[in-house]
Amino acid sequence: MIKYYSADYVLPVSTLPVKRGIVAVGVSGEIVNVYEDGSPEIDKKNIEKLDGILVPGFVNSHCHLELSHLHKKIPQDTGLIPFIENVIKNRHSNQQEIDDAIISADKEMYENGVVAVGDVCNTLATKPTKLASSIYYHSFIELICFDPEKAKDVFRAGGELLTDFDPLNSSLVPHAPYTVCKELFRYLNKFCGKSGELLSIHNQETEEENKLYRYKLGGFLEFYKNLNIDIEFFKPQARNSLQSCIPLMSKKAKILLVHNTYTSMKDVYFIRRTNRDISICFCPNANLYIENRMPKIEMFLFDDLNITLGTDSLASNQKLCILSELKTLHKNFPELALKDTIAWATLNGAKYLGIDEKFGSLEPGKKPGLNLITNVNGLSLTANSEVKKLI
Ligand SMILES: [Zn+2]
Incomplete structure (x- = not known):
């Protein structure tokens, strides 16, 4: 089953930051895709909503x-x-x-x-x-x-x-x-x-x-x-x-x-x-x-x-x-x-x-890991920023 994670920002690294982006991850940790907010392909009920910035491992x-x-x-x-x-x-x-x-x-x-x-x-x-x-x-x-x-x-x-x-x-x-x-x-x-x-x-x-x-x-x-x-x-x-x-x-x-x-x-x-x-x-x-x-x-x-x-x-x-x-x-x-x-x-x-x-990047087919950086200020880190490994 595909899991969906959304956060204030997604930084795929290989492409530009996505505000309120959604990362779709397959069962073995492979990136399926990164979506913009409101993409019609996604069933909103299944999205895990997180505060912070999603980045690759x-x-x-x-x-x-x-x-x-x-x-x-x-x-x-x-x-x-x-x-x-x-x-x-x-x-x-x-x-x-x-x-x-x-x-x-x-x-x-x-x-x-x-x-x-x-x-x-x-x-x-x-x-x-x-x-x-x-x-x-x-x-x-x-x-x-x-x-x-x-x-x-x-x-x-x-x-x-x-x-x-x-x-x-x-x-x-x-x-x-x-x-x-x-x-x-x-x-x-x-x-x-x-x-x-x-x-x-x-x-x-x-x-x-x-x-x-x-x-x-x-x-x-x-x-x-x-x-x-x-x-x-x-x-x-x-x-x-x-x-x-x-x-x-x-x-x-x-x-x-x-x-x-x-x-x-x-x-x-x-x-x-x-x-x-x-x-x-x-x-x-x-x-x-x-x-x-x-x-x-x-x-x-x-x-x-x-x-x-x-x-x-x-x-x-x-x-x-x-x-x-x-x-x-x-x-x-x-x-x-x-x-x-x-x-x-x-x-x-x-x-x-x-x-x-x-x-290195959130691109379809890669298995780069997925981290959430919390306690951020928009797209900037703060002294209290922390990392949480999601995958
Ligand atoms: Zn050294």
Whole structure:
């Protein structure tokens, strides 16, 4: 039997908002159609009338489920380098605690209306939860190695972990410009070169990353000294990390640049000029948690750039909730319109992950999930807006 839901607004994402629209959903969760108010095809008695905005299920394009046990354990506002040092110090814990936190984080995302996730992994810890979950996961198997001599071994170990993730969708990715040497980029390039893999990388989350690349100065020199890693081989590049690293990546890869908190106007021009498939992921709450700074989002607002949203991990966020990211975004950038940013939270993430045939918009035949956002003001969010998963 077809179920009908109506609300003050329906945001199908692929088409314009529908005031007092009605969404028809089939028995297995497939969208049958979106109707205008008063459509003659619909029997009014069967409509479930709701207050708020109906939107497709959310897509979280950047998370680290395996760090969920670090919830409330890492201090805020320290800046990125002390944050990383704290994660390194605290990430090892007993396996039961790690596993329980992963299970509960997956459940939390499900309840918050998330239907698909791009999730960064350094271990196999999340595999059982992902296999059992109703959420779609793509696992980014993350490689970290700044020492050229160790690059081959790190790449090989990453390849083994990638195989261990079978049959889940996964790809090998570099962690960040300050932790991946040219040699490791080269191995990844060869690997991605054939298939056009999804390649996600943390980008310019701290100004120290640019200082390292431009002048070989800043906090990462001390960071590597403390880890007893000699970075003598690294030469300053006289340009920002983004401009140095994008050319090292395969031309066929679908690149997701995550954070972009210290990306400059020049870097944005570079992105626009370079003939690469680049998407941009913002994680507003994590940026405030770690660096207490937001990316200059207005620089990225040009038509053809695919912008997505992520929560990052519970090590740097109070919750794994895309609505909460949208609320922070709109609070800091009141000129943004929800009818636009809702695409960042749904269809654009689905497009990046290559799953937009099923997810991301309320279009006939898709099974994108259905969320109700309550406590809204017309087509705007309020501080009290909440998400309720309907399907
Ligand atoms: Zn991250």
